[in-house]
Structures are given as C-alpha cells and as structure tokens.
Amino acid sequence: MKKIIAGLSLAAVSSFAWTINGTGSSFQLPVNKAWISGFYSQTGNQVNYTGTGSGTGLKEIKARHVDFGGSDKPLSPSDLKNHHLAQFPTVIGGITMAYNVPGVNKLKLSEAALSGIALGTIVYWDNPVLKASNPGVNLPHKKIFFVHRSDKSGTTYNFTYYLSKMSSVWRSHFGAKKALTWPTDLQGRGSAGKGNFGVSAQIKKNSYSIGYVDYADAVANKLSLASVEGRDHKFIDPTPAEFAKGAAYAGLKPARDFYGMVAYPKHGYPIIAATFDLVHYDNKKVAKRVTEFFNYGFKHDEGASKLGYIPLPASVKAQIRAYWAKKGISPAK
Amino acid sequence: MESVFKKLSLTSATLILLLLTSIFVVLFIYAKPAIDEFGLKFLTDPRWGVTVQVDTPKVDKQVATTEQVTDEMAQNDNLQTEDLLLDDSSDNSDSLLTDDEDGSTANTKEVYGGFVPIVGTVLSTILAMLFAVPIAMGIAVFLSEIAHPLLAKPVGVAIELLAAIPSIIYGMWGLFYFGPLVSKYVGGQSVSLLVAGLVLGVMIIPFMASLTRDSMNTTPAVLKESAYAMGATKFEVIKDVIFPYAKQGIIGSIILALGRALGETMAVAFVIGGVFTFPKVVTDPTVSIPVVLANSFAESSGMSMSALFYLAVVLFVLSFAVISFAKFYFLRNKNEIFNK
Numbered sequence: 001m002k003k004i005i006a007g008l009s010l011a012a013v014s015s016f017a018w019t020i021n022g023t024g025s026s027f028q029l030p031v032n033k034a035w036i037s038g039f040y041s042q043t044g045n046q047v048n049y050t051g052t053g054s055g056t057g058l059k060e061i062k063a064r065h066v067d068f069g070g071s072d073k074p075l076s077p078s079d080l081k082n083h084h085l086a087q088f089p090t091v092i093g094g095i096t097m098a099y100n101v102p103g104v105n106k107l108k109l110s111e112a113a114l115s116g117i118a119l120g121t122i123v124y125w126d127n128p129v130l131k132a133s134n135p136g137v138n139l140p141h142k143k144i145f146f147v148h149r150s151d152k153s154g155t156t157y158n159f160t161y162y163l164s165k166m167s168s169v170w171r172s173h174f175g176a177k178k179a180l181t182w183p184t185d186l187q188g189r190g191s192a193g194k195g196n197f198g199v200s201a202q203i204k205k206n207s208y209s210i211g212y213v214d215y216a217d218a219v220a221n222k223l224s225l226a227s228v229e230g231r232d233h234k235f236i237d238p239t240p241a242e243f244a245k246g247a248a249y250a251g252l253k254p255a256r257d258f259y260g261m262v263a264y265p266k267h268g269y270p271i272i273a274a275t276f277d278l279v280h281y282d283n284k285k286v287a288k289r290v291t292e293f294f295n296y297g298f299k300h301d302e303g304a305s306k307l308g309y310i311p312l313p314a315s316v317k318a319q320i321r322a323y324w325a326k327k328g329i330s331p332a333k
Numbered sequence: 334m335e336s337v338f339k340k341l342s343l344t345s346a347t348l349i350l351l352l353l354t355s356i357f358v359v360l361f362i363y364a365k366p367a368i369d370e371f372g373l374k375f376l377t378d379p380r381w382g383v384t385v386q387v388d389t390p391k392v393d394k395q396v397a398t399t400e401q402v403t404d405e406m407a408q409n410d411n412l413q414t415e416d417l418l419l420d421d422s423s424d425n426s427d428s429l430l431t432d433d434e435d436g437s438t439a440n441t442k443e444v445y446g447g448f449v450p451i452v453g454t455v456l457s458t459i460l461a462m463l464f465a466v467p468i469a470m471g472i473a474v475f476l477s478e479i480a481h482p483l484l485a486k487p488v489g490v491a492i493e494l495l496a497a498i499p500s501i502i503y504g505m506w507g508l509f510y511f512g513p514l515v516s517k518y519v520g521g522q523s524v525s526l527l528v529a530g531l532v533l534g535v536m537i538i539p540f541m542a543s544l545t546r547d548s549m550n551t552t553p554a555v556l557k558e559s560a561y562a563m564g565a566t567k568f569e570v571i572k573d574v575i576f577p578y579a580k581q582g583i584i585g586s587i588i589l590a591l592g593r594a595l596g597e598t599m600a601v602a603f604v605i606g607g608v609f610t611f612p613k614v615v616t617d618p619t620v621s622i623p624v625v626l627a628n629s630f631a632e633s634s635g636m637s638m639s640a641l642f643y644l645a646v647v648l649f650v651l652s653f654a655v656i657s658f659a660k661f662y663f664l665r666n667k668n669e670i671f672n673k
Contacts, residue, residue, distance in 0.1 A: 055632035145522070150607025150624070152632035174384075178632055181383060185608040191522050191618040192607035194628060198508065205513045205523040 019046040020289050024057015024070030027154050027214065028275040031091050032070070034303040039296045047293050054154045055178075061085065061278050068279045068290045072154025073178075074259045075278065086281040086327045087257045088320045089274040090294055092250070092310040094243040095159050096271070098223035099210040100203050101125060101140065107226040108133045108235045114228065115167035117144055117210060120183035125208060133235070140208070146184035147202045147211030150192030153178060158273035159212045162263040166270070197221070212271070215243070216308035230270045242269035243310040250274065252316055254323040272310070281327045291324050292331035360649060364642035371445060375643055378446020381609045381625075382637060385444050445640035447622070447647055449609045453526065454621040454648070456612070457601065458594045460530025461537060466587060468534075469541035473583075474571055476542070477549040489546065496539035504603035507532040512604055521616020522606070529605035529621070533597055537590035544589065548582020549575050584663045588656055595652045598623035622648040 022032075029051035036047045052060075054071040061069025062083050070090075080087055097114065099107055104125075109117075110133040116122035122129055126139040149156045161176035174180055184190035191206075193199035196217035203209045203223055210226075215238060218225055227235040236242050246268030252258045262274045279290045297303065298320070301311035312320070324330045361368075371378065472492065476485045511532060512523040519527065552575050560570045576583070606618020607628060622644050633641055 053631035055634060059634065150602070150620070151628035177382075179382060179629060181381060181609045185610045188610070188613060188617060190608050190610075191524055193524070194602050194607065198603060201508050202522075202524060205509075206516070 017044040017046070018289055019048065020067040020286060020293065022047070022049045022057075022068040022070060022277070022290070023052045023060050023066050024277075025054045025072045025154055025275050026051030027054075027072050027093060027273075028070050028090060028277075030216065030307045031297070031304045031309050034307060035293070035297040035300065038300055038303060039293055042296070045289070045293075053152070054157075055152070058278070061280070064280065067286045068277050070275060070277050072273060072275050073157055074257070074261075074276050077257045077259055080257050080259075080278075084280050084282045085278045086287070086323070086329060087259070087276055087278045088294070088323060089252055089258050089276050089312060089316065090297065091304050092243065092247045092262060092272055092274045092312065093308070094215040094238055094240075094269055094272050094310070095155060095162070095212050096215050096218045096223075096238040097210060097226040097228060098200065098203050098213045098218045098221075099226055100207055100224065101142075101210075102207055104134075104137055104139065105224055106134075106137065107224070108229070109226045110229045110235075111166055115163060115170055117146060118163055118182070118184075119167070119170060119173075120146075120187050120189070123187075123189070133229070142208040143189055144184075145206055145209040146182060146190045147199050147206070147209050148182055148190065148192050149179070149196075149199060150194050151179070153195075154273070154275070155196065155212065155214055156180070158261075158263060159271065161261055161273075162271045165264040214308075215240075219308060228270060230268060231264055232267050236269045238269055238271075240305060240308065240310060243272050244268070244313075246270065246272045247274075247310050248313050250313075250316070252319070254319045254326075258320075258323070274312075279329065281329050284329060287327075287329035288332055291329050295321070295331045357646075357649060360642055360646045364639055364646045366636060367445065367639035367643040368646075370636065371640070371643070375445065375447050375640075376451065376647065377448050378444065379448040379609070379611065380444050380446045381449065381640075383444050384441045386441055443636060445637070445643075447640075447644050449611060450620050450622045450625045450644060451647060451651070452611060453605065453619040454595060454623070454651070456526060456619070457529045457533060457605065457621055458591065460527065460615070461533035461594045462587075462591060464531055464534035465538045465541060465590065469538045469545060469586075469590075470583075472538070472542040473545035473549055474575075476546045478567065478571055478575065489543070492539045492543050496543065500536060500597060500600040503532055503536050504600035507600060507604035516616070519616060521614070522618060524604050524606040524618055525616045526605065526612045526619050527615045529601050530615075532600055532604050533594050536597065536600060537594050540593065541586045541590045544586030545579070545583050548579040548586070551582070552578045584659070588659045591659065592652055592656055595655065596623055596648065598627045602627050622651075 029049065032047075032049045036049065040046060049070070054073055057069035057071045058075065060066045062085075074087060075085065097109055101107065110129065113122060113127075113129045113133060116127070116129055123143060124141055125144055126141045130139055157176055157178045160170075160174060160180065164171040164174070164176050182190050191202060193202045193211075196214050199211050199213050200217055200221040200223060203211050203213070204221060213221075213223065218238075225238050227237050230236045246265040247262060249265035249267060250262035250272075251260050252262065252274065253260065258276065262272050264270050265272070277290070277294065279287045281287055298312070298317045304311045321330070367375065476489055480488065507528055508524070512525075512528045515528050515531065516523045516525070521527065556574050556578065557570055560574045565573070601621055602624045605621055605624055607620050607624060608618050609620055610617070612619045625644060626641055629637065629641055
C-alpha cells in the first residue's frame with residue numbers, strides 16, 4: 001500500500017510514470033527483481049518481469065506479447081533482423097561444479113577429469129585422472145553419481161556449451177543443449193533434479209555425487225565447490241572475482257548484436273554465461289523505456305553482485321550504449 | 334421453470350462431453366507433426382531428444398586451444414565455432430528444421446520416443462497402488478467399524494485434511510526428508526522410482542480411505558446386526574457383509590485414486606529423478622509422462638513441443654483406457670448385490 005501511494009505521488013510529480021512487461025529467462029529473474037525495485041523507487045516507473053524460461057521469453061517477444069524478452073541463449077543476427085529485434089547482454093553468471101564426497105573438501109577438476117565425468121568414462125572417484133590433479137587427497141573407491149537438471153534449462157545449455165568448447169568428444173557426441181540424456185544416466189549413475197534447488201538438494205543428500213549448479217544457488221545451499229582448470233591450465237576457484245576475470249575476455253561484439261557466448265574465456269573461471277534481453281527496435285517508445293530500465297541496472301552493479309552475478313565490464317556496457325544509439329533506442333535519461 | 338432447469342442440467346452435461354472431446358482434439362492437432370514423424374514407434378522408442386545422423390556425417394570443427402593465434406584470430410575462431418553451435422536452424426527454411434530449440438541441423442535430427450516415461454508412469458502408479466490400497470482399506474475399516482466414535486471423528490478429519498495438502502508440499506517433503514530416509518534404509522538414491530511410488534501412495538491414501546469409509550458407513554445396520562445375530566465375528570461381518578455391500582464405492586474410490594496417481598505431476602517431478610532411463614531396480618531414478626511435460630513444456634517449441642503433445646495424448650488415452658477397463662471389469666455386475 002505504501003509503495004502504491006509512493007508510486008502515485010511520484011507519478012503525480014513526474015506525471016508520466018509508465019509500465020513495461022517482460023518475461024523469459026529465470027536465470028536473470030533475481031537481478032531483474034533487484035533492479036526493478038530500485039528503479040521503481042527512483043523513477044516511479046513499474047517494470048514487470050516473470051521467469052518463464054528462455055524459450056518462452058523468445059516466443060513472447062517475437063509475438064510482441066511483452067515489451068522485452070529475456071533469454072540465456074542469444075538469437076542470431078539474421079533471426080533478430082527478421083523480427084526487428086535488438087539484443088544485448090545484461091549480466092554474467094558463473095556455473096559451479098558442486099560435489100559431496102565425505103572427507104574431501106578441496107577438489108580440483110582438470111579438463112580431462114571434468115569431461116571424463118560428464119562423458120561417463122571416469123566411473124570411480126579414485127580414478128588416476130582425478131588423483132593426478134588432487135595429490136594427497138584421499139579419494140574413495142566409490143562410483144561417481146552425476147546429478148543434472150531434469151527440466152529444460154539455460155543452465156544446462158550453458159554448461160553443455162562449455163563442455164562442447166572444452167572437449168571435442170563432447171561436442172561431436174552431444175553438443176550444447178537445454179536438456180539431454182546424459183551418458184551417466186545410461187550407466188545407472190545419474191539422476192536429475194528440478195531446478196537449481198532440486199539439483200542442490202540431491203547433491204546435499206547423496207554422498208559421492210557431483211553436479212552443476214548456478215553460483216548463487218550453490219552458495220545459498222552451502223555446497224562444496226570444486227576448483228576447475230581454466231583455459232590457461234590453472235585451477236581456479238569459483239568466486240565472483242574469477243568470474244569477472246573471465247568476463248573481461250568475453251567476446252561480446254555489438255557488430256553481431258552481441259551474438260556469442262562467453263564460456264571458456266582465455267583466463268579466469270571457465271564456466272561462465274551471459275544472459276540477454278531482447279526488444280523491438282521499431283517500437284521506439286517502448287524500447288527506450290526498456291533501455292532506460294537496463295541502463296539503470298548498468299549503473300547499479302551492486303544489485304547484481306550482491307546476488308552472485310557478475311556485472312558486465314565497463315567496456316561492454318559502453319558498447320551496449322553505443323549499440324542502443326545506433327538502433328535509435330537510447331534511453332531518454 | 335421445469336424446462337429451464339432441465340435445459341440447464343442438459344447444458345452442464347453436454348459441456349463436460351464437449352470439453353473432453355475438444356481437449357482430445359486440441360491435443361491431437363498439436364501432436365500431429367510428431368505423430369506423422371514418429372508414428373506408433375514413438376510408443377516403443379526409448380530415446381528422447383537424441384540427435385541422430387541422417388545421412389552425411391556432420392563435420393566437426395576442432396575447438397581452438399592453441400594460444401599462439403592473435404586475439405583477432407581467436408575471436409574469429411570463436412565466432413565460427415559459435416555458429417556451429419548456435420545456428421541450429423534459425424537461418425534455414427528446411428521443413429525438417431522448424432524447431433529452433435533443439436539441435437536439429439541439416440545432417441542430424443532429433444528423435445523422440447515415449448517408452449521410458451510410459452513405463453515410468455505405469456510402474457510408479459502400480460507401486461503407489463500396491464502401497465496405498467491395503468493401508469487405505471485398513472484405515473477405512475478401522476474408522477467405520479472398529480474405532481470408538483470419539484477416536485474415529487478426529488482421525489477422519491485428519492485424513493480429510495491430508496487430502497487437502499497441495500501436491501508440491503508432498504514433493505518437497507519427499508525430496509528433503511522422505512527420499513533420503515528411504516535411501517538410507519532401502520538403499521539407492523534419494524530420488525527414485527520407489528520414492529516416487531511411495532510419495533504417490535501417501536498422496537492417494539486419504540482419497541481412498543475417506544471415500545471407502547463413507548461407502549462402508551452406508552451398510553444398513555440391519556444387515557450387520559443380522560450377521561452378528563447369526564454368530565458371525567467382527568472379521569466375518571467386515572469380510573462377508575460390509576465389503577460386498579460397499580464394493581462399488583470402494584472400487585470407485587480406487588479408480589479415482591488411480592486417476593490421480595497416473596496424472597500426478599508436481600510431487601513426482603521432485604522425487605522420481607527425471608532421467609530417461611529404465612529403472613533396473615526399484616531404487617533407480619526414471620521419469621513419468623506428467624513429469625516430462627512439466628519439465629520441458631516452457632522451453633520447447635516445434636518438434637519437441639509436438640512430441641510433448643504426443644505424450645499428453647498417450648497419457649490421456651492411457652488414463653481413459655485404465656479407468657474404463659476398471660469400470661467395465663469391476664462394475665459390470667452392478668445390480669448383483671441388490672439382487673442378492
């Protein structure tokens with residue numbers, strides 16, 4: 001009620017408060033929410049965003065049912081052109097390898113170990129490949145239990161995208177997908193959870209399990225997180241600072257509507273992903289409101305980092321603002 | 334007034350038929366592309382969303398791992414490899430490639446088969462029924478015949494309250510508490526076919542128990558008293574008088590519970606595991622039709638969406654067949670009891 005009254009009084013002052021609606025990627029829902037409440041209290045303008053999934057986000061924005069759509073998977077430039085859409089990244093997130101092995105609290109995963117676990121070729125925790133990068137750690141002779149997402153998700157897409165870039169075997173057999181039958185499932189060593197918290201719960205409850213979880217959820221559930229071998233062959237802890245280091249190398253280029261993935265950068269933590277938003281550039285009035293909202297978000301990095309996201313590097317933000325200007329959808333303020 | 338009332342009730346009755354047929358028709362229309370593509374083989378194909386080669390094998394580009402290339406070149410390489418992964422179909426107009434959500438390309442196609450979820454649905458329902466029917470019958474007999482009214486009342490209310498708990502709560506309970514407990518004492522993982530069956534069983538017990546109790550309560554006292562007068566024991570009265578008399582209601586309650594177990598989504602989604610593999614033992618994870626629908630619907634389009642609708646048609650037909658079989662088989666001697 002208080003909020004409404006505040007909104008009304010603000011609306012009376014500025015006299016042109018507006019509302020925009022968006023839907024899509026649930027990965028960006030928490031950060032959008034944080035920005036929405038800040039944006040509202042500053043401008044009195046209302047932004048609604050629902051986390052219905054990237055697929056729905058793309059469908060809804062293409063059908064012009066919403067003012068902007070969120071997606072973890074970018075659209076190709078030609079597809080964007082066909083639908084009169086502009087696209088830009090908003091934040092970057094990290095995906096962690098969470099594990100539950102009693103007695104082990106500092107696990108290092110080399111590229112060979114990680115791809116072997118995902119491909120199902122490494123069956124036991126005391127496999128020589130794992131032992132090689134974890135000297136002195138008492139790895140048990142127990143089967144590795146691999147937990148993945150059961151629902152179609154951007155997280156699975158981003159993780160398998162990373163695997164595809166890192167391992168050519170994975171690429172030729174599986175590629176990047178939102179959902180798949182994992183090789184470990186077929187060996188009876190796999191299980192799946194619904195949503196990030198479903199995966200987290202299963203890792204927590206089942207010893208000798210490992211799985212991929214969004215950083216924010218992994219931290220919230222106090223899971224043990226493995227160090228992962230980066231492209232520069234260093235073992236890197238999954239921390240926001242390391243995600244940011246990786247994000248700095250992300251090849252997001254405005255010339256191709258930022259069409260590209262940030263996973264597997266040259267340095268820094270390798271399993272990172274960007275999330276994108278799309279808007280119709282031929283509806284300038286609405287598009288400018290959308291960019292005004294995200295411009296507010298870009299100026300308020302703390303809202304994103306508090307939730308475990310990595311704000312975009314300043315250079316990328318500048319490129320996005322230039323891209324908006326080129327499309328004629330620069331925010332009014 | 335009479336005619337208005339008659340027409341109103343007629344409308345309600347036709348509405349339900351209309352609804353049923355239109356649901357089926359809509360499901361069928363949306364499922365049509367998948368039905369045309371996969372045919373009846375869908376029912377026996379255990380592969381779901383698996384990419385298979387069509388003719389010419391896809392040429393794989395190696396990921397650039399060499400560091401001696403300049404930044405610019407590395408960037409170009411990135412974009413090229415990205416193209417391979419990202420341009421599934423969006424830039425093609427081939428009719429095979431209408432699905433921009435899945436990894437179909439010119440040389441590969443996605444195959445969908447519903448065998449695993451179909452088997453998972455049937456198995457989890459059977460497990461649930463095996464677990465729930467005896468317990469529900471026990472509860473009903475106790476409440477209607479054995480318990481003191483002072484006890485029967487609160488227990489009866491408690492059971493009805495159980496029936497009102499939303500299924501997501503059962504799902505959470507199964508995921509965080511019951512599943513780990515089962516895996517501790519029975520073995521296997523904290524999510525499995527067994528956990529799903531047991532959670533489903535717990536969910537349908539209240540329905541069965543309260544409906545069965547109600548129909549047992551309708552047994553005329555005079556019948557029971559005559560049996561007692563003949564020297565029958567309590568067990569004999571329950572077995573030979575109450576069960577035959579309440580048979581229809583009991584079977585009705587079982588059918589209703591069966592229908593709920595077949596279609597239960599949310600609770601099962603959290604505890605069945607959600608992997609497309611056959612369970613070798615009862616403690617292995619698997620998947621059921623409603624769970625596949627709930628997990629994949631929001632993110633699907635094109636052929637993967639159509640395959641989901643095909644699964645929905647299968648579930649529709651499956652529930653319809655099971656329930657009509659149960660009705661036909663168990664309730665065919667409808668009037669026998671009254672004639673006795």
